Amino acid sequence: MSEMTVCEKILSRTSGQESVRPGEIIEARPDLAMSHDNTYLVYRSFKEVGASRLKDPSSIVVVLDHRAPASTVNSANTQRFIREIVNRLGIENFFDIGTGICHQLLIERGLVKPGMLILGTDSHSTTYGSIGAMGTGIGATDMASVWSKGSLWLKVPATIRVEITGATPKGVFAKDLALILVGKLGVMGADYCCIEFYGEYISNTSISERMTLCNMAAEAGAKSAIVPSGSGSKDNLSIQSCSIPDKNATYLTSLRIDSQTAEPIVAVPPSVDNVVSVRSVEGTKIDQAFLGSCTNGRLDDLAIAASMLNGKKVRSSTRLIITPASSEIYLAAAKEGILEILVRSGAVVTNPGCGPCLGAHQGILADGETCISSSNRNFRGRMGSRDAEIYLASPATVVASAIEGKIADPRRYLE
Amino acid sequence: MICGRVWKFGNDIDTDVIIPGRYLDNYSPKHLAKHVMEGVDIDFHSKVSEGDFIVAEKHFGIGSSREQAVIALKAAGIRVLLAESFARIFYRNAVNHGLLPLVCPNCSEVFETGEKICIDLEKGIIFSSEKPEKKLDFQQLPTPIARIVEAGGLINILKSEIQEPSKK
Numbered sequence: 001m002s003e004m005t006v007c008e009k010i011l012s013r014t015s016g017q018e019s020v021r022p023g024e025i026i027e028a029r030p031d032l033a034m035s036h037d038n039t040y041l042v043y044r045s046f047k048e049v050g051a052s053r054l055k056d057p058s059s060i061v062v063v064l065d066h067r068a069p070a071s072t073v074n075s076a077n078t079q080r081f082i083r084e085i086v087n088r089l090g091i092e093n094f095f096d097i098g099t100g101i102c103h104q105l106l107i108e109r110g111l112v113k114p115g116m117l118i119l120g121t122d123s124h125s126t127t128y129g130s131i132g133a134m135g136t137g138i139g140a141t142d143m144a145s146v147w148s149k150g151s152l153w154l155k156v157p158a159t160i161r162v163e164i165t166g167a168t169p170k171g172v173f174a175k176d177l178a179l180i181l182v183g184k185l186g187v188m189g190a191d192y193c194c195i196e197f198y199g200e201y202i203s204n205t206s207i208s209e210r211m212t213l214c215n216m217a218a219e220a221g222a223k224s225a226i227v228p229s230g231s232g233s234k235d236n237l238s239i240q241s242c243s244i245p246d247k248n249a250t251y252l253t254s255l256r257i258d259s260q261t262a263e264p265i266v267a268v269p270p271s272v273d274n275v276v277s278v279r280s281v282e283g284t285k286i287d288q289a290f291l292g293s294c295t296n297g298r299l300d301d302l303a304i305a306a307s308m309l310n311g312k313k314v315r316s317s318t319r320l321i322i323t324p325a326s327s328e329i330y331l332a333a334a335k336e337g338i339l340e341i342l343v344r345s346g347a348v349v350t351n352p353g354c355g356p357c358l359g360a361h362q363g364i365l366a367d368g369e370t371c372i373s374s375s376n377r378n379f380r381g382r383m384g385s386r387d388a389e390i391y392l393a394s395p396a397t398v399v400a401s402a403i404e405g406k407i408a409d410p411r412r413y414l415e
Numbered sequence: 416m417i418c419g420r421v422w423k424f425g426n427d428i429d430t431d432v433i434i435p436g437r438y439l440d441n442y443s444p445k446h447l448a449k450h451v452m453e454g455v456d457i458d459f460h461s462k463v464s465e466g467d468f469i470v471a472e473k474h475f476g477i478g479s480s481r482e483q484a485v486i487a488l489k490a491a492g493i494r495v496l497l498a499e500s501f502a503r504i505f506y507r508n509a510v511n512h513g514l515l516p517l518v519c520p521n522c523s524e525v526f527e528t529g530e531k532i533c534i535d536l537e538k539g540i541i542f543s544s545e546k547p548e549k550k551l552d553f554q555q556l557p558t559p560i561a562r563i564v565e566a567g568g569l570i571n572i573l574k575s576e577i578q579e580p581s582k583k
Contacts (some may be wrong), residue, residue: 025559040442041482049573057567067440139482139508141569148577153559187427188474192503202504220479223503271427295502358436358479379431379478381454386435 003246004107005159006016006226007194010134010242015056022158022252031116031239032059033146036102037066037075039165040122045144054089055150060319061093062086063162068097068353071361100326101350103127103135103294107211114229114243119146124294124334124376130210132229132243134194137218157194157223159245161254165212167180171411172262173304174209175296176247176393178216179200179265180257183275193252196228196245201259208298215295219272219376264410266372267392270380281407286370289314289381289402290363291347291395292323292355293375301374301395302333306341308399308413314346315405320398321348321363323355347402359383365390372401417515418533419468419494421526424455428471429478430505434487436569441482444490447505451487465492470582472498472523476505485512497522497541497553510560513568517541519553 001018004012012019012069015026028072039062062082070076079097086094095105095287103124106112106158114132118125121143128135138152164177181392182189184359195217203212210227217225229243291297291305302324322342324330330352333339342349348363356363357375365371371383371390378390393401396410403413432454434447441447452459469475469488475498476484478481485508488496496516509516517534519541526532531544534553535544556564566572 038439038481044442045570047576048570051573051577074439078440078442082450120479120484123478137480137504139480139485139504139511141482141511145573148573153499154425187477188500188502191500221474221502270524275430302512359431360436360439364437377429377431377478379429381433381435386454386457 003248003250005249005251005316006196006228006243007134007157007159007224007359008249009245010115010117011154011156013239013242013286015379020156022156024156025153026156027151028117028154029061029151030119030146032106032111032118033143034061034063034102034106034118034120034125035140036063036122036144037078038140040046040078041140041149042121042143043085043320045141046147049148049399050204050297051142051148054147057090057092060147061111062091063095063099063102063107064097065353066102066358067210067360068351070177085166097353098327098351099296100328101294101354103215104143104298104325108328113239115239115241119143119152123218124215126225127211127215127294129214129224129226130207132227133228134224138223155192157192158252159194159196159249160190161251162195162197162257164197164253164257164259165262166200167204167230168201168259168262171264171396171409171414172259173394173396174205174212175216176262176265178257178260179275179392182216182219182273184255185220187219187273188221190217192223195222195225197225199234202227206300208300211293216376235239264355264394264397265405266397267378269389269391272376272378272392277392278407278409282409284370284407286318286372286401286406288365288369288371289318289320289398290356290371290373290375291398292325295324295376296374296395297325297329299329299332302338302342303330304396305399306338308396308410309345309403310332312345312403314402318405320346320402321350321356323350323362324352326352345381356383366389372398372407374398416535417495418531419466421468421470421528421532422528423523423526423528424469424471426472427474427477428455430476430481430484432480433476433484434481439481440482444486447483447487447571448490451491460491461475463491463493464483466494466496467492469493470497470526473500475501477502482508485509485514490513499523509565511569513564513566515564517550517553524550525549525551561572
């Protein structure tokens, strides 16, 4: 039997084949299948197919997070409809508005386990790789295939090996490393590929930071991004064994990121691979700063913000919008006094969810405005006006910029 | 043979440009078509007509998994997408909706907006209908993918797969 990478092992297990090769098209049965507010489209295709019941209801997860709470009559009607079909089809894993962002919830609630195959109707489903699962984004009609027959066609990706060397200097976080990676690869440099992360930095970093890295791999076009695991869940050993590659697995290419010498980074609009050092754009005036999203809305991100904002104020010319990624994070931040510091500094703290990341609500940008955001996309029109500009950065850089009203180096605010 | 008029676009046409997030609360294909490509050409919806082609440079469809990007293009009348490369999820969505995505290096250098071009699927060539000497090869779709496009999309294939067992 040939030696396989993590993705190859997971796809060989879920397609019932002894082995698979990159480029091969297979039919795979996912262990979990998640859709969010676009569940309406999934259901439309599901009905069109002529199906009436789910093949495997226990594997289906539905989360309302993109417009939470509903921002228009249309979205309110859609959400009401989704709640009805969730009931009718017997979907037990349903998370209504305010619980949090889909990717955060699936991991936080322990639904994701190493070695699983998880399909999601969201491009950032790569986030599940942070704990050794293969997560990949699909479309709504793809999901109708999973709902109705329990499986979907997938191409087996080749794998790129990425090594991140060691501990980062002050002011450099997983988000900076992720932007460096996207800058190196380009927006489609990992198209149809899986990334496996290795190195001293990865071994010593938190799940939250691994989530940021795996999440942002989608911005280089990656089909999936995985931190090979092996630890974690004790049950279902056959699934878990898929989360470690074979010793002599074949990699398309390998890449090294020298994290010890990295510095704070921003992605300049309108492209995520357009990365430069914060230093080189310091002083650019900003109207809005956003801290949140599936990339960076976790407790460690909010804690950094609070440590920087303690006793300080958000610049009066700037709005700082903070969206915790889940209700658990929101509660923990309240308990630890983080929320109080943030609110006292002048930040607007919203309910958990996707926040303004996708330009649907909770902080849409006006014509000609500039935003610095901890989210994952800076495309034209992404957060509102097509004439607004979005810079992407780490939570620390976002907060430093909110304090100064212009893009600012976070290092002078960190101890 | 499929023929249509060309609309040319550049690199990195992302899904937020194809259909911005703020319009996604209404799933009607007609509504989506009214805002298609708004990020780069606000009047595109009024210029495009049934059966037209898009010819783009690299990375067409990068970004979100939103199937509405394909629904909007299809509802606006677009029948064929030619690009130097497509983003993965967008490509899947196009195939699943029976919208033909063809990878064709140099297509944006050779063909111009407004030009009528034809695709010979059997021979694997694209040529200008007025100047047939202007022609290019494209990459044929892998068989399992061609099967989905030929069926008119994944739904038609699923229909036969789902409904057959119940007949037994």
